[in-house]
Amino acid sequence: MQNKYSHRRPMSWGERRTATLPRRVQQVSRILLQSLLSFGVPHQAPVGMFRTECLDRHFCLVVKSGFLGSMFRFDIEGASGVHPVSGRRAAQCGYTVLLNPGGDLVLRASYLACDVDSQDVTGPQLLVWFMNTEPDGSESAYPFLLTCPLPHWSPREIVCEENYMEVSARKPTPPLEQRGLEWMTPPPLGSEEGGTKEWRVVFSVPAENPSALSAMREETLSLKEAQLMGYHVNATGTRIILRCAYSAPHAYVMQEKGVILEVISATVFYRHQWTLVMVDTSLACGMHKGELDGSYILWRFPQLLPPLVQVPFEDKGAAVGVAGSFLSDCELQQRGYRLSVGDGVVVIGIPFGADGGSLKSHVMHGQYSQSYSIDLFYMHQWRDAQWDLTQHRSFRPLWTPAVPRTPSIMNLTVPAEGVFSVSLGAFPPDVSLTHLTVGGHVVPILDAEEFGLLISHVPLPNGSHSYLLQVPFSHHLVLQKYLGNRYRRYTLQVNFTLLLIPHGETFSHPASVVCELQDVVFPKIKAQCTDASIRLQLHYGNLETQWWLYIGSHRLEPELVDKGGYWLESGPGYLGVEVPLFGPGMAYEDLSLRGLVASLVVSVMDVDTGIAEHSYIQRCTFPLRELMVCLPDGRMVVLVDTAGTFPPVDPRHTSLLDPSCKPQDSDHSRALFSFRLNSCGTTVSIEGNNLVFMNEVRFSPKGQPAPNQFTHLSYRYRQPIGCHYPINGTREMLIYKSRAGAQISPLTRPRRSLKGQSRWLSFIRGNVSCTPWCGLWR
Template identity: 45%
Template sequence: MTIPCTMKVRAIKIILCILLLCATLSTPTPVPVGTFRSECHERHFWLFVRSGFLGIMSRFDVQDHQGVHFLSGRKATECGYTMLFNPHGDLVFRASFLACHVNNQGDSEFRLKVWLVTRQVNGRDLGYPFLLHCSAQWPWGFRELVCEESYMEVSINGPVPAALHSGQEKKEVGKSGMMFHRPGHTKEEVRPRTMTEASALGYHISESGSRIILRCPYSSPLSYTIKEKGVELEVVNATILYPHQGKVLAIDATVACSMNEATVDGTHLLWPVPHVLSPLVHGRFRDRGMRIGVETLALSESVIKDRGYEINLRDGVVEVSVPFGAEGTHIKSGVLEGQYSQSLSVDLFYMHQWEDDRWPLTQHRSFRFLKTAYVPRTPILTDNTISSQKLFSVSLGVFPPDVSLHNVTGGREGDALSWVQVPYPNGSHSYQLHAPFSHSSVLQKYIDGGYRRYTLPLTFSLTISPHGEVFYHNATIVSDVQEQTAPEPPRLEGKCTERGLLVLLHYGALERSWELFIGDRRLDWELVEMGGFTVETEEDYFSVEIPLYSPDMTYEEVSLQGVVGRLEVSVVDIDTLKVENSLIHRCTFRVRELLVCLPEGRMVVVTDTSRTIPPTQPKHTTLLDPSCVPQETDSVRALFNFSMDSCGTIATVEGDFLVYENQVLFPKELITTDDPPSHRDSPYRLTIQCRYPAIDTGIVSIEHPVHPTFALSPMLPLKHTQREASRSGQYVAVVCVAIVVMGALIAATLKMLCCPIKITCTRKVLMVKQFIVYPTRGKCLN
């Protein structure tokens, strides 16, 4: 038998192609069960390949009686193939029953041989063959349209009987032409184009069984867009010029697809599509129903309801609504401006069929991988705390698989807490955390009504794979538990020290915030610096020592027995402003020498006359006015209490100060029997001064000698000088006292002196922030 030359060449090409494929592909190793999955859905073959099986590069080839064909991107679009990755990372292969190289048997049985070729790390290719077989599940419509991911397709029940020889079919198609119509085109522009011209523009015409197919990519040169009910449509208005029985038939091959993306309405994905696609409807429109599916699964009305999906018709627009997290959807996590966010995606199938005056039945199918923008989502925190068991129980989530919890910290110090992950059948998960009320991270305080409040501040640190984005979720869990007995309130205690008065604040059992008041002034750093206070914290109490010379000390009595200082202290609850406890404490401070300048213009002086040789008798001393004698004396000291405008006091002005000066004198007792006369006592003179700012005399000052009976630090040192006044051995003691500066100047000085103080402790601590007291159990606060 002689084979024509053209047939020889064709046969050689087929043999070489098969040999080349076999030579380049290695024998595949056994494949794990579940790696591949094939299904038939509507008018398409489906093949799924698990992501873990794919090599560094994968492709699909198809094989028919003519050989093996490589599916490039362009060829896949022209021939009706779709390849994409789903949200799980699996490779999805989808082929139309009317695609090139499909064996169509009477428009009812369809077979396709596919090769999956994967390139391994070592550079070798492995080929896996699949023979896909599907039957038509639904009767064919007279016209069927498909809106795929990368192409548009229309197929029409052609005028050529299905029994016609395939060679004759190809011959007829080869003689076909096309015309395209666009808004605004003139008759001259709407000219017939040959199949070669149309193919060069991306419009591919073929026949399969009894159907004529036009397929083209989106945004093709002769397409245009319109708005239909606010939804953008891409339209190709085409006419196929089909020769048949000596005539040329004009077949309407117009195709239109919705181009809009999904939007978000609260917790739902929305996808609208016009109910009537006007470029495809002629005459009276008669709806014949619609259905939806997810991937290869068609959803019945009951399944749609169970999953929470909705299909609504409003104002001529069909709106498909899919809730976040519904079965069949995929959630991808992200971080948007520091906040946890989610994007919902669904591989949606939508089919609508109708009749009109031109077409007995039109079926319109859309395959859309819909994806929303990232929408901020606040993680759901559920409080399952069991107060009766004094146990915090908290759950966070549900989260998709790409979210993982890194750590959980609690309390002000950020103690790490343990948690457990709770998985769910759909791949999502949540996190649970348990902590007893006695945990160191739990804050406690007593509130009104006999309740104790337990508070657990939480910070969740979570990461998102695969890029490691981090986000945080803060929450505070509160539980109030009624106490059996009222806790001990805070208690103030006063003690006398050598320096002044010591106030102890015992925390008691109350875990709440207080402020300490000295008189009517809140204890803060300015007051501490101005008054020279000493602040300390211990395990169970907080202490502050107020010196005798502090401006907040009240002097009730000055006598030879000492100075009686009084201090009023109170503890005030910050939240309620209720005085929790108060204290009035008095201390008597023994002094040997003392000068007090009172704001009402009086001086109180205690002087020691025992330092002269021989000692001076205190009861015989006077002021400049000899009539001003001591108010009180003992064996070595004399006390004077007098007004500054009496007793011979001399007032002068020195700069911005008023200076009041007087002297304590001891008159000489002369012995006249001697010649010349002599005296038995040593002369004694003590100069005393009070200096007041000229614009403010409302200030109290106490001054002490350099070596008093107890250690004090006066504002300005008292000066004692000794000198020989004459050869007769006269002793003169001079006291020069510079009295306090103005309150405003003190405040200004304290602002420069104020500095932070770090306090450390063991079990209970004191956080000092304007001396607000926060006693807590566990750790120190900053």
């Protein structure tokens, strides 16, 4: 059957069909004219607010929830007038009004309902008015002329709707040889005037005496009496109809294969051409409300309904649908629905949360829970001794209690992209994300982007939705841990807080996502020599927050920078450090006429493990004019500058107090001496707690006798030199520099030991010498 509706504007109804059905046009025009007088000017339906559909044997009109006013209703207009759809009359006349899980208003009307105009050519038609109270208190009317294709009726059709039971059976035709004769003697009808006045309905109900075997008692009602008791009995040109609400006066309950049935056993009698005709209009509807079995909701229905079947019985198959529409076998398989028959019972299994149903959220004891409901539609067909084909349709709303559900977390992260992608959900429409907590920081959804977090709302085809959280690995709230071999572990710890609408309950769900990636770029160190310092440039790499920078054995800290005279420069992606020649961390390896050879060891150490992952050594030769070094092993190394003296002094001919102690090396203006303090005429004296070793660099012109300590000859050049050592204590290296010509600002006294004869390793503090040399200390 091709499902198609049409709803037309009232002003164009007279334009519909003028040539093919003139009588029908006149009827519709007359009804519309009366409607205009009753309701006033009708309103045109807004686009997208209404949906019409032809279901199996039913009209369907849906009004979107957002369009509903404070009060609303459906009115049905037909030959008998205008009637609101509500209460007992709705069930008796074949109308069902409900709110679907999305909050939309749904009208479902049987093709055989009251006021339906059944056309043998065009199919059934129904005029519906939707009455809506607007925000200003006024009432608006929206008319819909619903038209569906002509259905192909089976000999007997039974419908178990949510609020009523209905049976329609084909009118029997008496055999030719028995026409004009009575089929029953005596007939249960009087000789009243023709029409439905002569109709009778005979109900069979269980006898009050339970001891009687198969005891059923009968009760005969006229049509008027039946209608007063809530039964609707009517006929079309070809069919007899009986309809009533559940729990009708003559309904009784029985159990078949463990399934509760509500049954009405009824027979309609009427006169046809002086022949008494009877039609079995019995009804039986399954009352099973469904049950939750693991992850499936199960609904059971007996394969054979004894009140409706006369053996022999032949099963003609079954079909399953949702909300009045059948599903194909492919759709059933895709949704995971199951249909099985065993021990005379049909069992339909629907996965919890499957498409076609609706989820509702709850919070129970702080835990997120869900209940599931679905409007099941089931049709069973059979053939028996009485009817060539019976179609039995059931509309059954099924629902489950609230079941704890752990929200789903999916890690969609692609490590190479450097961004965490975490999906939360899916959730029904009644759940909304309000804020999240990352690394102890509470971030409202509206502020997430400003905070560097990207949260996306992802609608899903089945009406649910999920949330996608994206956080860069480099975000300051992402935990990082270096694992070695350039591998790093990124950890995102987040707590989602969600709100149930409209109840306002909240719940939280934590998530921790970990990604390990070989992406570590170690810090890179560059260095260059200047005249008086070593300049370092540390390029951070991408682990800058997990490393300590060591200059020699000193960790770079504000105190070291202040006291050591370091100069810092911060640039994009790097840190610049300038270490002065005599600053802490410098190591001195050699002193020659070319200058002082100093080295600087820079290490990058892992904060957690204390392991130096990367080291760099920079060596520089600093040109010097004068320098004096006192070594802890009792040696002195002195570089003197004779330039600027007058008359000129030839450094090659200089000596110490012992004239035999000549320069180790010299050039045209400088002389380098290296000697032990117990040689070369060195004198020793005590000053307080110190031993003072003194010597002197002298120059005598060539050809002049060399003076000695016993003579009083004068020298053209004399430069006192000396070392101070504590009497009791460790001898340490001291470096002195001449005040005259000092081009390097006083910085530190070295604290390093010397390896061998020419390598110094550490600095110490010392007092300023009283000689023309000043100690450089830190």
